[in-house]
Amino acid sequence: MRLLATTPEANLKRLPIAFDLRAISLAEGTRAALSIAFIVAADQWLHWPPLLEAALAALLTCLSDSGGPIRRRLPALVSFMLLGAAITAGFGPLRGLGIVASVPIACLGIFALSFARVWGQAAMQAGNLLVVVLVLALDEPRPFAESALLAAVFAAGCAWAILLTMVIWRIHPFRPARHALSDAYRATARLVADLLGMVQGNADVAAWEAHARGHRRAVRDTIERARTAVQDTVRVRGQASQRAMQALLRIEAVDQLFGATIALSDLLEADRDPAVQATAIKLLRLLRPALIVIAEAIAADDPGKGGRRAPVQRLGRIGPALDAMQAATAETPALAGIADAIVERLRIATTLTAPPGWAPGSLPDPIPAGGMWDRVVTPVRANLQWQSAAFRHALRAAVVAGPALAFTLSTTGHYQHWLIITLVLTMQPFYALTWQRALERIGGTVLGGLLAAVIALVCTDPLAIAAALFPLAIIAFTVRSVNYGAFISLLTPLVVLLTEFSRPGTGELLIAGYRALYTVAGGALAVLGCLLLWPSWEPDRMKQELRTTILAHAAFAAAELSLLLGDGDAATVDRARRAAGVASNNLETSISRALNEPRGNQREDLQSAMVVDAALRRMAGRLSALQLDPHHADGIGPEALRSWRDWIGTALKALADGAAVPGARPAGRAPDALARIARQIELLDGTAAVAA
Helix, strand or coil, rough: CCCCCCCCCCCCHCCCCCCHHHHHHHHHHHHHHHHHHHHHHHHHHHHCCCCHHHHHHHHHHHHHHCCCCCCHHHHHHHHHHHHHHHHHHHHHHHHHHCCCHHHHHHHHHHHHHHHHHHHHHHHHHHHHHHHHHHHHCCCCCCHHHHHHHHHHHHHEEEEHHHHHHHCCCCCCCCHHHHHHHHHHHHHHHHHHHHHHHHHHHHCCHHHHHHHHHHHHHHHHHHHHHHHHHHHHHHHCCCCHHHHHHHHHHHHHHHHHHHHHHHHHHHHHHHHCCHHHHHHHHHHHHHHHHHHHHHHHHHHHCCCCCCHHHHHHHHHHHHHHHHHHHHHCCCCCHHHHHHHHHHHHHHHCCCCCCCCCCCCCCCCCCCCCCHHHHHHHHHHHHHHHCCCCHHHHHHHHHHHHHHHHHHHHCCCCCCCCCHHHHHHHHCCCCCHHHHEEEHHHHHHHHHHHHHHHHHHHHHCCCHHHHCCCEEEEEEHHCCCCCCCCHHHHHHHHHHHHHHHHHHHCHHHHHHHHHHHHHHHHHHHHHHHHHHHHHCCHHHHHHHHHHHHHHHHHHHHHHHHHHHHHHHCCCCCCCCCCCCHHHHHHHHHHHHHHHHHHCCHHHHHHEEEEHHHHHHHHHHHHHHHHHHCHCCCCCCCCCCCHHHHHHHHHHHHHHHHHHHCCCCCCCCCCCCHHHEEEEHHHHHHHHCHHHHHH
């Protein structure tokens, strides 16, 4: 069996630097541009320089907006406004106390703001931007009265951006969840299309492995993102909302449909019977367009709005397609059970209202109901320890920022703050992520500097520069979620032009040159900091992820075999299947990061981890097949099945601990499903010692 095509080597192509063109948002770009352009226009009319502080505040507020339901976003944006104003008021006078006093306090602030990532992605984003506010507040010494005025102007700029976002130009609160759900169905359709090509092309073992690792990971990631978006919406709107209930049903349907597709994939890889393969081709040809129609209908959502009506109307065509799927597979016992499961989930997905008779216990786990105090304090307590990557990252950021702050505060000039800003925004908890962010930020800044130079040749007076800001902001925020490097390359000329407003006469070329210089230096310091200060090497984390993944699959196997014995329930199996899929995705993400770290002595461990990942993916496919069609375990009695359950659980737990499998598989002839699981375990025996 060919498990690996190549020996693992570092490769920049493995870094997740990609363009997601579906993330383009013209509405978000136009709204952000209006929030900035309005203030810049007011500055040109009133000629009051503090207004540029309000423009900066509006820009940062738009950057800190993570999207989602309004009731979740509003407290976050208001908190950003209040904290930003407090930092502006407090750190302005601090510069006048000298380096000895200001640097330690600023480093403490950087530590706290970098540590905010323990509260999630939105808090991490806001914390990073508040570091920018902190550094800019230290730009020059100011008396308290002037700092208080700038703080009030900063708060006004934030308030204007919040008003525009939440009141004047609202974005529908269900739209993020709806589009995330649509993406989940589209990702499943891509998996089905690739599976169809595999069957038609009579793929070999290596191709099946590549299919499982690539597409299953992508679909699981997409489903989990959709689940998070749906739960965020439900947390705000409540489960009693009809749209919230629709979203809950649809995410559960696509998750179960994904499990059925994995089972189908595993079956088709093993069963090369031409009749089975021909029937499967008919099934897959009907399945892919049905998934695409459902995805389009979920994205359109409202059948009463002109051209958006067509996708919902096309749902009526799915019924005959589902009947054709069942008819095509009815005479093929190997496929009938899985096909019925697929058809059942598709029927649920096509229902735009909550269907009656939905099986109890099939909805996602309830959303945790902890109070605000628990949600704030618990993550802090859990991460205030050296073992926490977030704690080490925050401490590393503060320590590396100290000398850089001392340099910027002791030299004359107006642009040294870009050194600290780049350093903090580039540095990540893990080296591979820092390296990726440094490449994107440095490359984007250099390209953005060149773009700023081109704009400077065309826009030679303040009015022309103000006119250029509006379309530039639209384009920058439109592609904000498409690619980080592209966003930075467009944000750079926007910042350069705003800086030219605050210090006219400096020249865009000189400003762009300073920004590029300090960006390169800051990126280099971030990478060096991750290399030299308490590096959290990914191969060490990968071993823990490896152990977690093996144990998750052990729990999945135990739940499935217990269900066959009558000792378990389907809801437990579904939760275990999802946990195993998430664990495999986390392992593969860890492997990808480890491949790009500069440690050549981990090659053997990486190769072993990739073998384990491939074997566990195959095992999960066979367990999914057992879940959807228990007849795959026919021919084995309860006692023998109980012996298999105990052996599989014991073997996987031993492998997770880096030990050899204790004893041979149960004696006697086993069904093909259990025999294939046993072969994967025997393959792992010895290989999984890397998990120790």
